[in-house]
Amino acid sequence: MSVILFTIIIVIGAYFAGLLGSLTGLGGGFIIIPLLTLVRHVDIHYAIGASLVSVIATSSGAAAAYVKEGITNIRIGMFLEIATTAGAFTGAILAIYVPTTYIAVLFGVILIFSAIMSLRKKAEHIVSEQSPLVKRLKLGGTYPVDGEMVEYGVSNVTGGFFMMLFAGLISGLLGIGSGALKVIAMDSIMRIPFKVSTTTSNFMIGGTAAASAVVYFQRGYIHPAIAMPVVIGVLFGALSGSKILVNATSSNWMRWTFAIIVTLIATQMIYNGIAGKI
Amino acid sequence: MASPGKFKDTDMQLIIGWILRGGVAVSMAVVVIGGLFFISHHGHSIANFSTFKGTPDFISTPKGVFENAFQLKGQAIIQLGIALLIATPILRVVFAAIGFILEKDHLYTLISIIVLLVIIVSMITGRIG
Numbered sequence: 001m002s003v004i005l006f007t008i009i010i011v012i013g014a015y016f017a018g019l020l021g022s023l024t025g026l027g028g029g030f031i032i033i034p035l036l037t038l039v040r041h042v043d044i045h046y047a048i049g050a051s052l053v054s055v056i057a058t059s060s061g062a063a064a065a066y067v068k069e070g071i072t073n074i075r076i077g078m079f080l081e082i083a084t085t086a087g088a089f090t091g092a093i094l095a096i097y098v099p100t101t102y103i104a105v106l107f108g109v110i111l112i113f114s115a116i117m118s119l120r121k122k123a124e125h126i127v128s129e130q131s132p133l134v135k136r137l138k139l140g141g142t143y144p145v146d147g148e149m150v151e152y153g154v155s156n157v158t159g160g161f162f163m164m165l166f167a168g169l170i171s172g173l174l175g176i177g178s179g180a181l182k183v184i185a186m187d188s189i190m191r192i193p194f195k196v197s198t199t200t201s202n203f204m205i206g207g208t209a210a211a212s213a214v215v216y217f218q219r220g221y222i223h224p225a226i227a228m229p230v231v232i233g234v235l236f237g238a239l240s241g242s243k244i245l246v247n248a249t250s251s252n253w254m255r256w257t258f259a260i261i262v263t264l265i266a267t268q269m270i271y272n273g274i275a276g277k278i
Numbered sequence: 279m280a281s282p283g284k285f286k287d288t289d290m291q292l293i294i295g296w297i298l299r300g301g302v303a304v305s306m307a308v309v310v311i312g313g314l315f316f317i318s319h320h321g322h323s324i325a326n327f328s329t330f331k332g333t334p335d336f337i338s339t340p341k342g343v344f345e346n347a348f349q350l351k352g353q354a355i356i357q358l359g360i361a362l363l364i365a366t367p368i369l370r371v372v373f374a375a376i377g378f379i380l381e382k383d384h385l386y387t388l389i390s391i392i393v394l395l396v397i398i399v400s401m402i403t404g405r406i407g
Contacts, residue, residue, distance in 0.1 A: 002324065060298040211396060224312070225325065231363070
């Protein structure tokens with residue numbers, strides 16, 4: 001296949017990956033890695049490198065808007081980034097030694113898990129709890145709800161911190177944003193309001209991905225001929241996705257359809273991983 | 279902008295938002311320009327990435343990326359754009375640290391510096407290992 005044809009196919013594929021990733025909230029990496037490895041037979045390390053670059057582009061682009069609106073909690077983000085960057089660094093180093101079979105299977109498992117998580121009902125809850133540690137770290141904050149600023153607290157900081165170590169590790173190992181894991185840490189464990197959790201997760205994804213990208217970049221995992229069409233396609237796909245989301249709330253059947261498609265892709269990754277085809 | 283003594287969280291939000299948006303816009307522009315050079319010169323070469331061979335030798339070092347980017351080699355320009363993209367969230371951490379210094383928030387100045395240190399250690403280890 002010629003370079004020009006390869007580039008065109010990847011840009012189109014990455015566009016739909018970015019679009020789907022944005023509509024489901026799973027992120028573009030989840031679709032682009034299977035697309036590159038299963039359909040285009042690109043080596044998984046190149047796929048991970050390219051995906052990681054696209055993750056930085058989309059999360060930084062989206063985070064810029066949320067930060068200005070004042071929904072993102074920069075202190076929670078910075079504090080938990082100690083855990084995610086340390087995890088991401090470890091994951092990037094591990095990726096060099098872990099056989100690709102295991103990487104493919106783990107990818108499939110995390111993908112299925114995230115698809116299930118995306119079906120979950122998103123209930124907005126606010127805790128007023130402020131432990132001495134939370135007060136000392138100034139983690140509590142306010143965020144706009146229908147034009148009014150509402151105060152919120154944070155619980156189980158230690159639990160959330162350890163979950164973030166794991167989220168960072170997965171991000172560095174698989175080249176994804178692992179937004180689903182970050183949201184679990186903040187929403188389910190630390191009981192931070194959902195809107196704050198998702199936007200702060202988005203804010204952290206870029207910094208986390210950068211910590212492993214500096215390793216991948218120097219080890220030759222980020223190939224310009226692959227990363228270029230991937231990052232362009234995914235970013236524009238994600239931009240289109242966010243425009244659609246503003247105009248329409250994702251309906252139930254739409255989320256189920258996405259979850260089923262994603263689960264099928266994940267099964268393919270697991271099968272090919274076990275069969276040694278990746 | 280507010281004077282240093284009155285630097286607030288909202289000022290930091292504005293600056294961080296601006297850095298993220300600007301960083302993505304600039305780096306993407308560089309990647310697109312590099313892509314156009316790359317395709318116009320190598321569009322009809324064969325693309326095969328089924329086995330891992332790292333990146334081409336001429337862009338395997340930062341020096342190589344810079345020198346070849348200024349000689350308008352497509353892949354080097356793309357690599358430069360990607361490096362700028364990776365630098366964007368790192369720059370965001372740097373500016374958050376500066377913001378916390380201006381706010382006289384010592385704890386979060388320290389936390390920002392720890393995050394930066396982790397990324398720097400990752401950078402150094404990535405080269406050596």
